Amino acid sequence: MNPLLQLLENGQPILLDGAMGTMLMDAGLEQGDPPDEWNVLYPERIKAIHRAYVDAGSQLILTNSFGGTRFRLEMHNLQDRVYELNKAAAKNARSVSDDVQQTVVVAGDIGPTGQLFEPMGLLTFDDAVEAFAEQAKGLADGGVDVLWIETMSDINEVKAAIKGIRSVCDLPIVATMSFDTHGHTMMGVSPANYIESLREQDVIAVGANCGTGSDELEKTVQIMRETDPNVVLVAKGNAGIPHVVAGGDIVYDGSPELMAEYATNVRDIGASLIGGCCGSTPDHIKAMAEALGK
């Protein structure tokens, strides 16, 4: 049985991991460098981040492949290495998961292409499907347990990603969007609208990630729960809001305590998959683990 479906059957909330990007910066990634290339340049650093989350209590870790479509990799002239980099991302997370006794689900992270669909932009649905299929193939061959679509704004892009994944594998799919604009996604999708749009889609869980602060995310998840009392929900909020500190570094103002409170709040609303997005660290996840009785 798929390990995520198995964990879900237990009925307990599942603790996800925290941010990857901000952790990579701390590990020495320079601004503008492609995080995805680190899967092959510095696999040990990527594994160390995964390991830190597992040690903090994460039961599901996301691969370092958020920008792994050819559209995103093109900026770094890496568009011909989609399969290789995604497969490496999956293998890094897989090896950390296989190293520990407990079940740690490996989720293949799929972020937006960064392109706009026709007629607003140039991206066609078919091209998007193909790009997501290419990424999903690498992740699946690298050994992920599920595919994890996140930070989406456009419902058509979610559907393209689902279709792309399904063209290459049968793994379970989770899909979340970022609701950061007046309670909607940037492209105007409301939480209720999102739930309705994905009813007929082949996903095992839906929800919200990123967005603005964790309090806004709680409201979003609440609306989703009210829209559908049965759907499996994901809550993956940012650790507060970014601030600049002396020296020019960026820090998120959400403390581990705040994220612990957020974790119990979204659990009470009915989220089954609970984690952190931008700015959250293993310390945040540890506090969330304790709050959730892990």
Next chain:
Amino acid sequence: MNDEINLKEMGNEDILELMQEDLYDGYADEIIESIKELLSRQIPPYDILIKGLVAGMEVVGIDFRDGVLFVPEVLMAAKAMKSGMDLLRPLLAETGAPIKGTVVIGTVKGDIHDIGKNLVAMMLEGAGFDVVNLGINVSADDFIAAIEQHNADILGMSALLTTTMVYMRTVINALKDKGIRDDIIVLVGGAPLNDDFAEDIKADAYCRDAAIAVETANKFMELRKGK
């Protein structure tokens, strides 16, 4: 095209009002028809720009700010406006119509996100600014070269990532080193930014969205002209 509307039978004011509605709905073809009709009546291109396109985009901007419209609707409106501008621009140049100011805009180095930045660029153009859009992944040197070439009044910088927003400071420091920081208004925007960040990097203002960017650009240009 709505067959029930016969432009020929409409007064100038009514056509200008129709243009605002068509802009709101993102109807590019209808905008073109209206502009052609008004031009055939010898209405000055500048009046069509201000009373039709700019007035229309103002409503779009307000509803975007208030969460009534979202990016898709605003982009379609901006596209319709752009079709209208393409028709008017050469005529505006011929008639020596006033330009509010010149803006150099771009997404900073390391960042490829240009949806919001393009929105700002189109809205500024709709508001009567001359906009030089440098695209994505723009270095400090490229920003400075464009500012000098176009004698820009305003520099607009965008970033979507916390990892790339810090490059804005690099650009502002480069402007200082060149001794041209005080000659230009620096506006910054993008999802992870806020007022504190703008102040910290010594930008002139943070603009939360495209509508506010236009308001802020207008305000600073008035201050500048009042000097």
